[in-house]
Amino acid sequence: MTTPLPAPAVCLTELAIAFALKGGGRYTAVEGIDLAVAPGEFVAIVGPTGCGKSTLLNATAGLVRPVAGRVEIFGRELSGLNIRAGYLFQQDALMPWKTALENVAVALEPKGVAAAKARAQAEQWLRRVGLAAFTERYPHMLSGGQKKRVALAQMLIRDPEILLMDEPFGPLDAQTRQLMGNLLLELWAADRKAVMFVTHDLEEAIALADRVVVMSAGPAARIIGDFRVELPRPRDIAEVRLEPAFHHIHKEIWSQLRVEVQKAYAQGEAG
Amino acid sequence: MNRTKLLVLQVGVGLAALVLWHVLTTSPILGNPKQIQFFFSTPVDVLARVVKEFSTTEIWRHLWITLLETILAFLTGATGGILFGFLFARRELLAAVFDPYIKAANALPRVVLAPIFALWFGLGIWSKVALGFTLVFFIVFFNVYQGVREVSPVVLANARMLGMNERQLLRHVYWPAALTWMFSSLHTSVGFALVGAVVGEYLGSSAGLGYKIQQAESVFDVTGVFAGMLILAVFVIVIDAIVTVIENRLLVWRPGPATSVQA
Structure with missing residues (x-):
């Protein structure tokens, strides 16, 4: 071989x-x-x-x-x-006790990114998925499509090689x-x-x-x-x-x- | 139904009960009013007694003691419940081994413990705190245990796929989930902390609302008993309102009828 x-x-x-x-x-x-x-x-x-x-x-x-x-x-x-790999689930997988921004930013914590930097990047990602105005919303205050956008940002911010x-x-x-x-x-x-x-x-x-x-x-x-x-x-x-x-x-x-x-x-x- | 109408009806029920009480204890419908008043007092007397109680500083000391016992019982019970709830939920074996003992301990009516606690911790506040602890501990324990065990598997799988280690899972997933369950039982556990304090005082102490009521009872001072009960009831309502405020602050993320926004 x-x-x-x-x-x-x-x-x-x-x-x-x-x-x-x-x-x-x-x-x-x-x-x-x-x-x-x-x-x-x-x-x-x-x-x-x-x-x-x-x-x-x-x-x-x-x-x-x-x-x-x-x-x-x-x-x-x-x-x-x-x-x-990053995984996008069919069901709601966001942490309901975190805001959209916190949900995305927390994905960088396992990589050892500093909190302030993670928040800045999370804000960027939320803007890219069209949720700039919804960063402080909790998942239950978002529609189904908006939750999926947050989940997408949460997955992609880690820059996984496989989706x-x-x-x-x-x-x-x-x-x-x-x-x-x-x-x-x-x-x-x-x-x-x-x-x-x-x-x-x-x-x-x-x-x-x-x-x-x-x-x-x-x-x-x-x-x-x-x-x-x-x-x-x-x-x-x-x-x-x-x-x-x-x-x-x-x-x-x-x-x-x-x-x-x-x-x-x-x-x-x-x- | 609008708010004012509801309020009017609620006040109406209270007034009607007071009027009925007043009429039955001051008129000769049921017999000699003097005799009836010995057993049931009258609303005017009870109110007058409450006013008189609050004209001295004495009552504040009793309220403070009961409040202190309630807070200490809640804090110790909740801390113990959270710690053990967490531990047992994450260690299957421990939970399985201790299961019958925990059930047995929880099934025990706590009143029978009061004399033992008085023996162990004296007649001061700590025997009441201990009694309240045994009540609060199990409520919080069972809630936290269930909360940690019933974390949504999807949320958990997602957090693990984000690369979280055990410590990060604990902080971002298990801990908030457990807190939610604890707060959902906050009203019950604070109420039970108060029950522990008052029952403890009633059974043997030298201060507190339970002591006041017990004192009045021992000399057949029915007016004093009712006055004590009235003060206790208002006290409970005030504490419950404070708990509601704290709850709304801490569980801001939780879907509720008032905060739900559908975009």
Whole structure:
């Protein structure tokens, strides 16, 4: 093995993750996962509900231990938490007892940045996500979209090399999703990080990503499709959907995804 | 319902009760008023007694003693509750081993401890502080324990992904979460601190509101008992109002009907 290529940002090999069930026994969430994400690559992962997309992210983040296989980050096997990654959660993950500014600034404390400097940087980041006027608000005083912006700033201020996002815009309304998508692309374009973006919204996946990975219905979900999205950047989330190339790739991926969604649906009906 | 209307109704209920009390104890409806007044006193007498009490400086000393005991009982109980709540929540084994003992200790009616505390700590303020401590400790302990254990797993995972070490997690996540739970029980625990102080005074002391009431009772001075109860009730309301002010100051981040802004 003498490949001169730079090591991928994330490399999952033969990965399997299982959970112990309450009544005994084991539930295998994902199995036989092989996935490599190059530095600077934006990969979206789509699949039916409950297929283990989030589990995959959690394993990459080091929040969940795989039962088999390897997680490599920039060529080094992951042990413990993945400190080179930032994680944007689907649910509210801000500390409710801290203001927007404090929530963003506190992310620099583990790096040993002095408090005053951290606050100044946090203010800058809040301005970049369009929340300059809301620095002193507590999370409960912010709307869903505003909270996501704070969380985005909180993640990005640490300058992580890998961004893990678990349906981050899932709970938002359609317009806010578009705004957040464009904001994300704009921030990402500034210094391209490797991104793993989990979503169940195929259109969102295509509009954002360089590559769309399709997972099968669980249990023991696998990767069953891997599509390049050859749409030019910079993109506008709303406009890119109108292009013929978008429709073409959407059709191609959906024909495969639909089967899995139906399978998952049938399982849901049966169970 | 608007505020003034509510206030009028609230005052109305109080006045009606006072008038009823006055009429039943001063007119011969239920029998000889002199006899009835021995058992129930009259609102005018009780008020007159309260005014008379406050015309001397004596009552302030009693109030101060009770207040001091309440504050000390609350501070010691809350400190102990926070420390042990934290410790047990972070050390599963410790919590499991001590679980039956803590339940047993908490199930014990604290009044039976009062004579023992009087024996151990004397008849001064410390036996009352000890009684209040046993009440406050468990309330705060259980709340902090639960608060630390029930920290939102997402907030925790997020904080860990930000790279926080155990000490930083404690400071930014566990501690504020535990404080929230402690403050949510602040009214209850301050109330119980006061109960400990007054019950302790009642059972054996030489100062405080509980002592005043007990003194009046021992000579069948019903007017004195009611006057003491009235002073105690106002005292409790004032303390509770102060607690509310402190609470609103410290929990400014918490969503509430008055502060909630939906953008």
